[in-house]
Amino acid sequence: MANAKRKKVRTGRAKKTAPAKGAAKRRPAKKARKPKRAARSSAEAKRAGAAKTARKAAPRRPAAKPAAVSPALKVIDAKRIADVVAMLSMEANFDLCGDVEKAIERGLGLEESPVGKEIIGQILENAAIARAERMPICQDTGLAIVFVELGQDVHVRGGLEEAINEGVRRGYTEGYLRKSVLGDPLRRVNTKDNTPAVIHARVVPGRTLRLWVVPKGGGSENKSRIAMLKPADGVEGVKKFVLEAVKIASADPCPPIIVGVGVGGSFEQCAMNAKRALLREVGSVHPDPFYADLERELYRKVNDLGIGPQGLGGRITALAVHIEAAPCHIASLPVAVNMNCHAARHKMAEL
Amino acid sequence: MAEYSMKTPLRPEDVDRLRAGDAVKLTGDIYTARDAAHKRLVDLIKDGKTLPMPLEGQVIYYVGPSPTPPGKPIGSAGPTTSGRMDPYAPILIERGLRGMIGKGERSAGVVEAMQKHGCVYFAATGGAAALLSKRIVAAEVIAYPELGAESISRLRVENFPVIVAQDRYGGNIYRDGQKQYAR
Numbered sequence: 429m430a431n432a433k434r435k436k437v438r439t440g441r442a443k444k445t446a447p448a449k450g451a452a453k454r455r456p457a458k459k460a461r462k463p464k465r466a467a468r469s470s471a472e473a474k475r476a477g478a479a480k481t482a483r484k485a486a487p488r489r490p491a492a493k494p495a496a497v498s499p500a501l502k503v504i505d506a507k508r509i510a511d512v513v514a515m516l517s518m519e520a521n522f523d524l525c526g527d528v529e530k531a532i533e534r535g536l537g538l539e540e541s542p543v544g545k546e547i548i549g550q551i552l553e554n555a556a557i558a559r560a561e562r563m564p565i566c567q568d569t570g571l572a573i574v575f576v577e578l579g580q581d582v583h584v585r586g587g588l589e590e591a592i593n594e595g596v597r598r599g600y601t602e603g604y605l606r607k608s609v610l611g612d613p614l615r616r617v618n619t620k621d622n623t624p625a626v627i628h629a630r631v632v633p634g635r636t637l638r639l640w641v642v643p644k645g646g647g648s649e650n651k652s653r654i655a656m657l658k659p660a661d662g663v664e665g666v667k668k669f670v671l672e673a674v675k676i677a678s679a680d681p682c683p684p685i686i687v688g689v690g691v692g693g694s695f696e697q698c699a700m701n702a703k704r705a706l707l708r709e710v711g712s713v714h715p716d717p718f719y720a721d722l723e724r725e726l727y728r729k730v731n732d733l734g735i736g737p738q739g740l741g742g743r744i745t746a747l748a749v750h751i752e753a754a755p756c757h758i759a760s761l762p763v764a765v766n767m768n769c770h771a772a773r774h775k776m777a778e779l
Numbered sequence: 780m781a782e783y784s785m786k787t788p789l790r791p792e793d794v795d796r797l798r799a800g801d802a803v804k805l806t807g808d809i810y811t812a813r814d815a816a817h818k819r820l821v822d823l824i825k826d827g828k829t830l831p832m833p834l835e836g837q838v839i840y841y842v843g844p845s846p847t848p849p850g851k852p853i854g855s856a857g858p859t860t861s862g863r864m865d866p867y868a869p870i871l872i873e874r875g876l877r878g879m880i881g882k883g884e885r886s887a888g889v890v891e892a893m894q895k896h897g898c899v900y901f902a903a904t905g906g907a908a909a910l911l912s913k914r915i916v917a918a919e920v921i922a923y924p925e926l927g928a929e930s931i932s933r934l935r936v937e938n939f940p941v942i943v944a945q946d947r948y949g950g951n952i953y954r955d956g957q958k959q960y961a962r
């Protein structure tokens with residue numbers, strides 16, 4: 429039952445759909461993928477018969493009306509958004525994404541340390557148990573980070589932000605997920621419903637609303653770093669900073685990790701790109717060959733550190749290194765590292 | 780990497796036998812506590828008051844489980860970062876605490892107390908919280924229910940899988956294991 433339900437949820441295939449900014453220009457045009465996506469979605473919509481939550485997530489296709497010259501606004505009810513966010517909050521925490529799981533399986537084959545193998549074996553068994561029993565993969569079900577791509581021809585009836593928070597509140601309560609949010613960083617009182625969510629929204633062309641729920645645990649988030657390097661530090665400076673960050677983090681972000689790197693942009697954009705980089709499909713190759721090479725090199729060097737699963741020594745410290753670059757000021761070279769643990773959770777839905 | 784099955788509370792000779800890298804399956808009662816609970820325990824000790832639980836031979840698990848769903852003894856329950864307990868751990872070790880379960884390396888102060896009084900630090904797999912919760916057969920909040928996920932509970936565990944990360948002889952698998960696989 430749990431298994432059957434799971435399949436109906438659209439997962440965040442970040443390579444194709446991540447709200448990535450920096451490298452957008454270099455990526456293949458989105459339009460080319462449209463037919464494929466439509467086909468996949470309608471098949472999924474058909475399968476979605478039984479599950480209430482999943483049915484709500486299944487996208488309504490605008491296919492009947494081929495992009496009119498001046499399309500009327502598409503109206504989406506805030507209530508529906510809340511339902512979808514509630515569902516995504518639970519699914520993200522119960523059902524490890526396939527790309528991450530595959531990367532962990534690959535890691536099991538590559539790991540040489542007996543302790544490391546034992547740990548990776550536990551991680552895979554854990555994912556299976558969490559999925560089957562609909563239990564959180566990790567007890568730290570995180571801050572609820574929500575990425576929103578709002579098509580400019582979408583009109584949300586009701587408050588978008590309230591709807592997202594309502595969804596998080598409901599998902600975290602109904603799913604028995606841990607409430608880890610404090611209303612104030614210094615007075616430190618728990619809000620008891622895991623709100624407010626951290627919402628990153630941007631307006632894009634089109635009549636689709638995309639929502640990603642990305643639960644982010646404290647252990648890995650705490651080990652993230654940012655620096656404003658000097659332009660003269662160059663690519664070597666960036667490599668050094670990334671390797672140092674992983675080394676300092678050691679066991680704390682629960683390796684095997686995914687290393688999200690932001691390079692360039694402004695201070696806050698760089699940090700944001702490091703986070704967005706975590707949404708990319710694990711195992712996907714960067715579309716820009718320069719960054720694809722840099723990712724490969726950093727992946728090798730990070731794993732040569734020998735930190736290994738849980739920091740107990742081994743071959744597999746990272747499952748992937750993902751870089752998001754952005755144009756930047758002549759005087760700047762910002763670099764940010766956002767760590768994700770092996771419990772790299774994210775789920776996406778399109779409305 | 781030797782493998783052991785051990786019962787809690789731990790005896791001094793259990794601790795003496797364990798070396799960094801050993802795999803251990805624990806069975807018996809253990810206690811949960813995170814930073815907030817540790818602070819309270821240490822304050823009680825400093826004020827000379829009685830603790831809500833025994834310490835002699837006991838094992839503390841650094842965990843803040845997810846809420847218990849109906850029909851299960853506990854929610855997902857993997858370890859949290861141990862470093863946050865480092866300021867408090869030596870005082871508890873001095874009072875007889877013989878095992879700690881968490882994730883991440885411990886500070887010099889904790890290591891010193893472990894060597895002096897005989898205590899072992901176990902690593903459980905961070906993020907394997909659903910699997911670990913299956914090895915917990917009963918859970919009961921025994922102190923500070925108002926702390927929610929941070930309250931102190933007594934857990935009955937069966938074959939709870941941990942790895943000796945730092946032993947009482949200064950052995951440290953974070954340090955040695957990482958050195959072994961670095962290139």
Ligand code: SF4
Binds near residue numbers: 567644682769771
């Ligand atoms: S770092 Fe990730 S896997 Fe580890 S405890 Fe935190 S959320 Fe869980």
